[in-house]
Amino acid sequence: MARTKTQPVESTELPVLDGEMLTANQNAMATLQASHSDERDMVNQLLGQAQMAGAFEEFSRTVRTSKLAYVKENKLYRALAGRKNPNGSVFSGTWEEFCQVLGMSSDKADLDIANLRAFGEEALDSMSRMGIGYRELRQYRRLPENEQAALIEVAKAGDKEAFLDLAEEIISKNAKEKEALTQRLDDVNADYEAQGEVMANKTKELDTAKQELEKNRKRIQTATPDDVIKDLRGEVVGIQFEVEAKILGELRDGFSQMAVHGAENGQDHRGYQADLIRQLEVTLATVRSEFNLPEHAEGSAPAWMTADEA
Template structure:
């Protein structure tokens, strides 16, 4: 095909492409456009896949557990009853364990996910999962008081990992100190109870012993003659008198000796104080003598302490 020229009114002539060259240029432009269209389709496809993957990830993290909780709460898992197991060997009974096994997960794992979802909610649980919070920490957070747990949930929703970890550490530390204090108080209370128990056991034993002795004495008195009774009573009061006398001649006399030595060494006289103590003892003995109208000593006999038997 021959080329032609066009003469503009006010310019040079412009060449005009022949038909073959025009067709080639058109084909090249179509090929270039098709190439761009394929690339655009591929980019859109990849973007869609990425978005779908993100949506599925969001679904698997937040909705799946919610759906499983719905299945468990409404016992929908019973619908699998009568179906064969994946191995085809057994007929399933429609239990929650079997349902979890069909999902390839253990009952503990699913129940733990449901417990976390109920405790923290989907939004906070997703956020904590993205922060890398594991099951161990989540279990620890579930045990916190409601107000502290609510504070953690609000911070988790904000998505600030550093603020969340700081708050969690502060709460855990505070609760650990409170637990330690309560444990110490409990130990102290238990120690007091143990001490009181030992005292009560000792008192109970002493009381039982006293009751046994009292019962023995009662039976002995019932069977004893008047001479036996007075003999025992004399022995008892004589023993008391001996203890009092031993205290006076032993500990009281020793104290007086130490006071005398102190007075001699320091130029002091303690005899007035000592005489007052003796007078008080004499008054006490005189009171007993007067109460029972006792003579100075038995008439016609030597003092008791001078008898051969007492000596």
């Protein structure tokens, strides 16, 4: 009987991993598991403390807030997702739900975190022991950085009286500065309003002038030569009346006062007055000469007083 040749059997065993590779993978897995375990432990710890007859509220403000800040910054509240709350519904893993489970609103938690970041654990814990409330802390957060830093240093010292004196002084100073700035702003606004009124009046006057100019332009385009000269004569007569009124009114009144003064003080002002009249005569003569105007016959009425001109 012929002997068959034995075929080599292939091995089905898995290859052995290199020792260093196995150790590295094991370390990475252990680190990942430890990280997730720490996060779960933190969340479970907070949730458990919240369920222990208000034990969570018994923490100092800074310890409680620092834990909340850590949960929010690392988004550990997502660990709630999939869990059932007491009413049977399922959590979706939000920050608001996490705060609700702890028996506080997310707004209050966010406010505590903002105070912690602004003042630090030591100063905030000291201010908490002093009885500083949320209203005061909100005021302190709004202060300039240098003044806020001064308050923090005094708070760390734990001297309540010194802290309150400094806080009152800083807030009073800022209130006065704010009042002064508000007054300046009101003054600036008042100036702008006054300027606005002036500009509005100027704009109105300009619009009126433009309308009058447009009316005159159209009137000139359609007016006859007789109508145009009649209008021009009317304007010139108006100017002449205005000048004459000034002379017979204000100038004459000034001369009368000078005459009284001269009589009371023994002075003669007639030479000075005569020079003024002479200047007016020279001015009128210059206009007459420029336009080559004739002299009126003595006793005749001025042309503008004739019946036709009237």
